[in-house]
Amino acid sequence: MADFPFLSSGAITQYPAPLTSGQATQVIRFLDGSDQRFLVQGRVFRSWEIRLDLLNNQEIQQLEAFFVSEQGDYSSFVFPDPFTGNDVPNCRIGAPGLVTEYVGEDVNSTSLWVIEANG
Amino acid sequence: MLPDGSMVLYSDPYGGRLIWELTYSDLSAVELQAIQEHFEACIGPFHAFTFIDPTDNMLVSSSDLTASVWQRVSTMELTSGVADPQGGSSAFAVTNAGQADQEISQTMIVPASYMYCFSLYASSAEPTNITLIRRATSIQSTSVAIGPSWNRVISSGQLSDTDSNFTIAVSLPAGQRANLYGLQLEPQIAPSRYRPTAQVGGIYANAHWGVNELTVVAQRPNLFSTSFSIETAI
Numbered sequence: 001m002a003d004f005p006f007l008s009s010g011a012i013t014q015y016p017a018p019l020t021s022g023q024a025t026q027v028i029r030f031l032d033g034s035d036q037r038f039l040v041q042g043r044v045f046r047s048w049e050i051r052l053d054l055l056n057n058q059e060i061q062q063l064e065a066f067f068v069s070e071q072g073d074y075s076s077f078v079f080p081d082p083f084t085g086n087d088v089p090n091c092r093i094g095a096p097g098l099v100t101e102y103v104g105e106d107v108n109s110t111s112l113w114v115i116e117a118n119g
Numbered sequence: 120m121l122p123d124g125s126m127v128l129y130s131d132p133y134g135g136r137l138i139w140e141l142t143y144s145d146l147s148a149v150e151l152q153a154i155q156e157h158f159e160a161c162i163g164p165f166h167a168f169t170f171i172d173p174t175d176n177m178l179v180s181s182s183d184l185t186a187s188v189w190q191r192v193s194t195m196e197l198t199s200g201v202a203d204p205q206g207g208s209s210a211f212a213v214t215n216a217g218q219a220d221q222e223i224s225q226t227m228i229v230p231a232s233y234m235y236c237f238s239l240y241a242s243s244a245e246p247t248n249i250t251l252i253r254r255a256t257s258i259q260s261t262s263v264a265i266g267p268s269w270n271r272v273i274s275s276g277q278l279s280d281t282d283s284n285f286t287i288a289v290s291l292p293a294g295q296r297a298n299l300y301g302l303q304l305e306p307q308i309a310p311s312r313y314r315p316t317a318q319v320g321g322i323y324a325n326a327h328w329g330v331n332e333l334t335v336v337a338q339r340p341n342l343f344s345t346s347f348s349i350e351t352a353i
Binding site for chain 2: 015016017018019020021022023024025027029031032033034035037038039044047082083
């Protein structure tokens with residue numbers, strides 16, 4: 001299992017750093033204005049948007065290599081949560097593709113989602 | 120819509136909803152944690168909670184002190200149709216015909232420990248004092264002098280108790296008469312413009328988170344932002 005690459009600064013992500021958490025609820029609304037609610041997910045899952053700018057070639061190459069090793073969104077990995085510092089198991093990249101932008105010489109950027117799953 | 124341009128419509132009299140879009144910026148980690156903990160405690164939109172509309176008057180029937188939600192003894196006499204400070208005739212003359220201080224009050228099921236601002240317009244033909252009261256287990260009273268001119272008087276602050284009932288009241292000394300208008304309670308430190316209410320005040324006991332996911336953005340160390348919606352059926 002590959003490790004999510006750290007930047008040369010030792011950080012996982014850059015500011016601004018969005019974090020999303022939730023547990024989906026389905027709501028059925030009735031004609032009398034009342035509703036019935038039920039959970040459609042067994043527990044809370046988190047997802048992190050990793051926005052990275054001003055990456056050097058080595059940093060962007062590490063991310064690309066990680067994406068390839070994970071086969072996109074296929075494989076799971078342990079993600080070091082930048083908010084808590086805790087390792088979160090069963091994480092995946094949130095999309096089957098990764099867009100990397102070569103902005104200039106040794107200057108690159110990319111953005112990806114990391115999503116937490118149950119297995 | 121039919122091909123001829125006519126429309127077939129059905130009314131949905133119970134489908135009304137109020138939705139608040141709330142945006143927060145420059146939150147500390149402690150403030151953000153409080154929001155996240157509440158979201159998790161409710162499991163997002165699953166459980167209901169009581170929401171106080173930050174843009175409304177919490178009191179019910181603020182424009183009708185004779186409504187049953189207002190508690191008073193029979194010797195606290197009310198006369199409606201008194202000229203109010205906004206050019207109408209919606210004020211009430213309140214006369215304490217009893218032998219001791221009497222009050223007119225309203226009780227709500229909200230946390231007593233929040234910051235509240237109770238405000239109203241008051242006047243009196245003869246100079247007198249009225250007392251604005253905020254109470255739960257503990258009590259805070261503010262005595263104010265009033266005279267022939269309308270004045271907006273306020274009582275603001277937090278009670279240091281954990282009661283889930285909160286009462287506001289206006290007390291008059293025995294034999295005194297005052298004109299009252301625009302009673303308003305808000306969950307903030309100072310009053311905003313008066314918002315008259317009828318059968319519904321700004322407290323919604325069956326509100327839900329309107330989002331399945333709560334997104335927070337770390338802008339800088341210990342500086343966060345978030346936005347979400349809260350909704351309730353009306």
